[in-house]
Each structure stands twice: as structure tokens, then as C-alpha cells.
Amino acid sequence: MLQSIIFDMDGTLFQTDKILELSLEDTFNYLRSLDKWHTVTPIDKYREIMGVPLPKVWEALLPDHSDEVREQVDAYFLERLIENIRSGKGALYPNVKEVFSYLKENNCSIYIASNGLTEYLKTIVHYYHLDNWVTETFSIQQIQTLDKGDLVKKIIERYDINKAAVVGDRFSDIKAAKDNELIAIGCNFDFAQEEELAQADIVIDDLIVLKTIVHNM
Template identity: 30%
Template sequence: MTKFKNVKTIIFDYDGTLHDSSRIYIPAFKRAYAYLVENEQAPEKVFQDQEITRWLGYSKKEMWELFMPHLVDAHKNEASRLIGETMVDKISRKEAHLYPDALETLAYLKEKYTLIFLSNCSIDYMESHADMFNLRDYFTDMYCTEMYDFKKSKKEIVADFKHKYPSEYAIVGDRHQDLEVGELDQTYAIGCSYGFGQKEELAQADNVISDIAELKNMF
């Protein structure tokens, strides 16, 4: 596409963009919520999958502030630990799945572009996936929000590091935390409608794709 003709660096969100994280996040969330119920911090509830996946893409700090803002830090921390532990365990059991054509698309783009990984996740989570799917073969560098103590937004993180890589830039993601990166100078946002974002979040994208493989026709 003419719009992206000068792009040289593509930044990828991970969950909901390359990785179908619902498969490991839903059971992890349910385990953490069961802990809160057991400790009388939350009422029993049967969640619909969509009520759980809406939190994908948020940092753990943002998630708890929105989901259960009055929960004390000790219980937030333990519930977060259980979520992280469960997800990493499921990754080790080979239960994590990338979207079809994700790696093929990365391999294609790597031939002409600098690819950067950026996720609202922990270092352990990022490293576990990097090992399982050999992600370092595709990405020049990998960043996650724990590297910034979960205190910076993706927009702030990209503003910090983008000078290291050739301009112009594009970010590919499914949530508003990804797409607001497109507000930075020389940066475009590509929304993923197959992920976990809502229609109104995708409205801020310069372009929207329904399959990761569509990127091969755009770049």
C-alpha cells in the first residue's frame, strides 16, 4: 500500500495479534478468580469467555485497577502470580498456539523490514514464548512492559526506543494500547479485527486486517 511505502520497522503486539492467548489465559484467569473466591475476596461467578478475554492486552496493573480496584495488593499480587504461573505452565506443555500463518508472515516480512516484539506481559512469559516458537529468529529486539516495571504504556515505550530503528514505523495490534502508538510521529497503526479488541478500538487504526497473512500484501 502507498501509505506504508516508507515503513522500515514493524512493531508487533503479541497476544491477539500473533498468539491466540485465549487458550491459555481463560483457564489461568479462572484459577486466579477461584483463589479470590476461596479467600472471600470475590463472589462466585460463571464467566463467559468474552468477559475474560476482554482483559487480554492490558498490563496486570491496568487489569486489576479496572476489574477489581478495591482488592488489596496482596491478593492482586497472588492472583497475578497464579495467572502468570498457569500460563507459563501451559506454554511448557505446548498448549499455546499462534494464529495460522503467523510465523510464515514474520519470515516474509523479516526479509525487508526490522521487526520488533512489544507485549504487555512479564519477562518470563515473553521468554517462554520466545523459546517455544523461536521468536528471536524473527525479531531484532523483544520488549515487554515488565522491563519498565509495568509503569509505562506501549506508546511511551515505543517513544523511548524507536530512534534505535530505521523510520518510518508501523505497529500491528488488536487493542487500543497498541493502536494509540500510531499517534507518534512517522508511525502507522494496523488493527487486527480477529483479536480481542472492540470495534471502537479499531477505529483509530490506519488500516484493519482480518488475518495476519494480509500483511504480506501490504508490505
């Protein structure tokens, strides 16, 4: 049986799409109010790169804007995300809490490793009471390289983890598992891409399947 599972947050545990478009629209309306954006909100572009750290998001969405403007946008976007979570506009994916309870009961420790910002992750964990099961949540902000593989390595070293899996929906999660010689479990959810999932060891369509996977490993 697996000793530990390291979960991604966005698009894996949390249905980010429920607040993503809303928060992004708020943010670009803010830019429009500053006369620094004059076209449609690039939601499709964001969906394509979903899963990368936010600094890289703003480089892609605002290539012609200054670092100062990107920092302003980053702060405003975080505020909108947090407010929308606290307003109950987001949701966990089906069976998150059932799977977490099962893992905890079977002595499989749970960690979160996310490209999301620390305050954003804290808000989700607190709002949905995930700290009832999760040992610790790690943000990409804790790693200078902004490399999820390094973030997962930090978890492994801190908790002396040997037999574990990384569960996530994007290539950064799969690569993080492979870089650390862990099992890569791809989630075929909202933001997943077929060519990325093809590189996972296992692909699931529902988190509930983890109960069987964990038990058989």
C-alpha cells in the same frame, strides 16, 4: 518498503484466548481457596479490558482487594499462563511464521512491544522459536509509565527507526503508533473492538495481508 514492524503479542501474534480462560479460572480458584472470592470468574470483564497492563487488570477485576492480594494474584496468574504455554495449550495466529520469514527475507526488522510481563513474553518467544526472526521483545515492565506509546518510542530510539508500522488488535497499539507518527495496522481478531479499529490506518483480518502491505509501502 517499511523498515520495521512492531507487533503486539496478545490477540495479535498469540491466541491468548486459548489459555486465558483456563489460567484465569485457575487463578480465581486459587482466590476461592483463600476464601477471598465467592462468585463466578469475571472472564467477560477481562475480555473487555484485554490489552491493558496487568496491574490495571487486577484493579478492575479486584477493586475491593488489597495491593498485597493483587500482587499474589498477579504472580499466580503468571505461573498458570506460563505453565499452560509450556504444556502446548496456546497457539500462534495463522501465518505468523510465514509472515515473519517474508519480513526477514525482505530486510524488514521485527520487534514485539507488549503489555504482557517479561517472563510471559520470553516463554512464548522461546516456545515458538520466534527469536529466529524477532530482533528484540519489549515488555511494558520496562517502562515506568505503563504507556505503550512510551514503549514503542523506546524501540524507535534504540534502533533508530524511521519508516515503520505498529500491528495490534487494541486501541493501545493504535495510539502507540499515532503517538510516534507510525502507521497503525489494526488486527480484526478475537479481542478487537470495532470502535477502536476504526482509528487505525489499515485494518486486516489475517496477518498474511502484511506481505502485500509491507511490499507496497
